[in-house]
Amino acid sequence: MSMVEMLRFRRDPLGFVEEFSRRSPSGVFRLPWGAWCVGDSELALAVLRDPAFNKGMAPFFGDLLPSRSAQVDFGHAVRNLVRARMPEYRDNMARAVAEMPAVSRWPATGTVLVYRSTADLLLYPHASPTLRSSMEQAVRVGTLIRAPHMWQRARVEMRRPKLKPAVIEEVTARRKEGIPAGEPRDLLDLLIRACPDEITSDALADLYLLMFLSIVGTVGHSVAWSLLLACLHSTPDSSWPWPADWIVREAARHRPVVWMVGRSVPRPTEFAGVPFQRGAILSVSPYLLHHDEDRWTLPGLFRPARWAEPGEHGPYLPFSTGPFTCAGAAVAQAMITDAVAALANRARLTVTGGDLRPFVTNAAICRPFALHRTTTTRWRPAHKGRR
Numbered sequence: 001m002s003m004v005e006m007l008r009f010r011r012d013p014l015g016f017v018e019e020f021s022r023r024s025p026s027g028v029f030r031l032p033w034g035a036w037c038v039g040d041s042e043l044a045l046a047v048l049r050d051p052a053f054n055k056g057m058a059p060f061f062g063d064l065l066p067s068r069s070a071q072v073d074f075g076h077a078v079r080n081l082v083r084a085r086m087p088e089y090r091d092n093m094a095r096a097v098a099e100m101p102a103v104s105r106w107p108a109t110g111t112v113l114v115y116r117s118t119a120d121l122l123l124y125p126h127a128s129p130t131l132r133s134s135m136e137q138a139v140r141v142g143t144l145i146r147a148p149h150m151w152q153r154a155r156v157e158m159r160r161p162k163l164k165p166a167v168i169e170e171v172t173a174r175r176k177e178g179i180p181a182g183e184p185r186d187l188l189d190l191l192i193r194a195c196p197d198e199i200t201s202d203a204l205a206d207l208y209l210l211m212f213l214s215i216v217g218t219v220g221h222s223v224a225w226s227l228l229l230a231c232l233h234s235t236p237d238s239s240w241p242w243p244a245d246w247i248v249r250e251a252a253r254h255r256p257v258v259w260m261v262g263r264s265v266p267r268p269t270e271f272a273g274v275p276f277q278r279g280a281i282l283s284v285s286p287y288l289l290h291h292d293e294d295r296w297t298l299p300g301l302f303r304p305a306r307w308a309e310p311g312e313h314g315p316y317l318p319f320s321t322g323p324f325t326c327a328g329a330a331v332a333q334a335m336i337t338d339a340v341a342a343l344a345n346r347a348r349l350t351v352t353g354g355d356l357r358p359f360v361t362n363a364a365i366c367r368p369f370a371l372h373r374t375t376t377t378r379w380r381p382a383h384k385g386r387r
């Protein structure tokens with residue numbers, strides 16, 4: 001990959017990947033960082049669904065848990081906890097939105113709102129104040145998703161060291177004291193209970209931070225994309241013509257935050273006519289599948305109404321697909337939809353700045369924009385659409 005191509009990728013990563021995919025006759029092409037991307041939709045779905053590429057442990061967890069069944073049980077337990085606390089999430093979100101200034105800076109505000117709405121679920125109110133303030137700081141400085149610019153990364157790296165040691169300290173203290181019987185007080189109680197004793201406090205801290213990132217970072221950035229896209233595609237002097245649910249689905253299609261997932265090749269093999277060594281990474285881009293012109297009508301358009309039209313749906317995998325699909329997909333969808341509905345409720349929303357080209361780091365996040373929120377006196381129901 002030449003320097004010029006690398007710069008082009010940085011400037012417009014999605015356009016770059018689309019162009020490479022179009023130019024590749026085999027449906028498989030090289031990414032700037034050397035991995036292979038499967039652009040053809042049929043082959044890409046095969047990579048995510050075929051047992052040959054999806055045996056054993058899920059890449060999401062790395063080696064943090066000892067077995068696939070431990071990964072599955074853990075994912076379900078976290079999902080159930082978040083689902084049980086959705087009423088509290090909704091109330092907190094409404095309160096956090098009511099306290100927002102008339103002009104807010106995004107995407108940072110997205111993660112702050114989601115954090116404020118889940119702070120007690122992540123860490124119960126009387127737990128370690130040191131850990132709570134480290135988590136707050138991580139959200140404020142944007143540690144959750146890797147920053148796109150060098151200077152931002154440097155700032156994040158300077159503050160990051162405090163967070164993991166604070167989690168380890170809390171895990172160690174709780175393991176020593178024992179977790180009280182009854183409902184888990186927070187995510188950390190659930191995690192300590194769900195994981196076998198042989199898992200180190202260090203690995204438990206990594207698991208906790210992984211879920212912190214999924215719950216706050218990925219959800220927060222998805223809220224940001226939904227707002228930006230809906231505002232850029234509607235008239236500023238009227239309310240949105242679509243239910244929040246369609247907006248969120250269409251935003252996750254048009255600009256999926258998890259824009260690339262990878263599977264490792266289990267043994268030397270030929271795929272789409274290209275020979276691969278064991279351990280080579282085959283990447284699949286939900287973005288490319290969501291923009292396949294043979295499977296979607298006018299995929300380049302942001303069109304929430306397509307979600308009401310039968311036969312309008314091509315491959316849709318913002319939460320991946322196959323055996324390693326996101327365990328929290330339904331609750332994440334509900335969290336984003338509730339946040340967008342709360343922001344739009346009794347308010348007129350417009351944006352300044354904003355760009356449809358994402359910053360691509362470990363996720364595809366939107367570039368900075370300002371949200372102008374004018375509250376209206378007229379009552380409008382929090383329109384969430386289908387579930």
Ligand code: HEM
Nearest residue numbers: 058060075079214215218219258319320324326327328332
């Ligand atoms: C917008 C928010 C979210 C997005 C876009 C997202 C996306 C994903 C994706 C793409 C994967 C699979 C990666 C792969 O195929 O290798 C995944 C895995 C996972 N996600 Fe999410 N996620 C989100 C939120 C959440 C939330 C809120 C939770 C927990 C409540 C969660 C729990 C998990 C778990 C446990 C896995 C691993 C599943 C397994 O391998 O068994 N995610 N997520």
